[in-house]
Amino acid sequence: MDDDTRLHNEDQYAGESTERSSKEPAVPIAGPLLLSDLTTSEMTAIAADIELILIPIGAHEQHGPALPVSTDTLTAQILCSLTGALLRPRVAVAPAIPWGVSWHHLGMAGTISLREETLIALVMDIVGSLSSHGFTRVVLINTHGGNNSALAIAAERCHRELGVPLVAPIYGYSLLANAAAEILGPDALGHGGGDEASAVMAIRPELVRPELLADPEIDPEFRQTREILRAAGGSLPVMQHLVSPSGATGDSRFASGEAGTAILGRAAGQLQAVIEHLLTTKLPTPPLRNDGH
Numbered sequence: 001m002d003d004d005t006r007l008h009n010e011d012q013y014a015g016e017s018t019e020r021s022s023k024e025p026a027v028p029i030a031g032p033l034l035l036s037d038l039t040t041s042e043m044t045a046i047a048a049d050i051e052l053i054l055i056p057i058g059a060h061e062q063h064g065p066a067l068p069v070s071t072d073t074l075t076a077q078i079l080c081s082l083t084g085a086l087l088r089p090r091v092a093v094a095p096a097i098p099w100g101v102s103w104h105h106l107g108m109a110g111t112i113s114l115r116e117e118t119l120i121a122l123v124m125d126i127v128g129s130l131s132s133h134g135f136t137r138v139v140l141i142n143t144h145g146g147n148n149s150a151l152a153i154a155a156e157r158c159h160r161e162l163g164v165p166l167v168a169p170i171y172g173y174s175l176l177a178n179a180a181a182e183i184l185g186p187d188a189l190g191h192g193g194g195d196e197a198s199a200v201m202a203i204r205p206e207l208v209r210p211e212l213l214a215d216p217e218i219d220p221e222f223r224q225t226r227e228i229l230r231a232a233g234g235s236l237p238v239m240q241h242l243v244s245p246s247g248a249t250g251d252s253r254f255a256s257g258e259a260g261t262a263i264l265g266r267a268a269g270q271l272q273a274v275i276e277h278l279l280t281t282k283l284p285t286p287p288l289r290n291d292g293h
């Protein structure tokens with residue numbers, strides 16, 4: 001794939017200020033504002049400018065034969081970086097949570113999973129720390145469906161128990177999938193599919209094994225039952241390796257870096273519009289409760 005299609009990754013924004021002169025700005029002025037690159041005094045100096053923090057949340061799980069286990073974390077990071085760069089300095093980006101709830105992929109090598117309770121506790125500790133420094137608008141950008149239930153509970157508990165006015169989970173994968181459906185067609189959508197393969201080709205092409213991109217075999221009984229349940233708003237928990245021998249569920253044969261760049265650009269544009277709204281909306285601060293409800 002063409003290097004021109006490659007999007008900025010975190011490394012391009014990190015480490016720019018290792019040899020600062022006194023004439024240089026206190027923090028790098030290009031790219032997203034990454035909390036992990038700041039010193040504590042720099043943080044103090046710019047804290048009042050930061051109105052909202054994005055937390056990328058991914059997973060460490062098998063993504064079929066062609067994609068790395070870090071696929072979801074890479075896509076969550078790039079969505080946050082692209083959006084953060086557009087909205088700097090009002091929006092800053094926290095380090096990604098590289099682990100997720102991936103019990104359904106534990107049948108295949110490479111997967112590391114958190115329990116739902118662990119992810120909830122992790123998010124509450126991170127949001128609680130940010131809130132103690134005055135950051136009261138936090139958006140969780142999640143690219144792994146297995147995290148959605150835990151993140152909904154985590155956000156509710158951050159609001160209800162920690163009193164943080166705005167903690168909103170956004171399912172970043174659905175933004176990618178919407179864009180990919182238009183660019184690559186609906187068959188490309190799915191775990192380790194053309195949507196995710198294209199995204200990784202645009203972010204870190206050297207991590208994709210192009211000769212292994214394929215249209216995966218999926219148990220037809222499972223596929224039909226899942227579609228019927230989805231159409232009714234339902235879901236169907238299942239161990240992935242039992243219904244898809246390769247571990248993937250989307251057709252990745254037509255993935256490309258060009259498609260990935262277009263998909264990520266559209267998704268980041270949609271995300272930017274949502275975040276811009278969240279920057280202006282006025283929300284009530286909830287009363288703190290300690291009665292267990």
Ligand SMILES: [Zn+2]
Nearest residue numbers: 071072192196
């Ligand atoms: Zn994924």
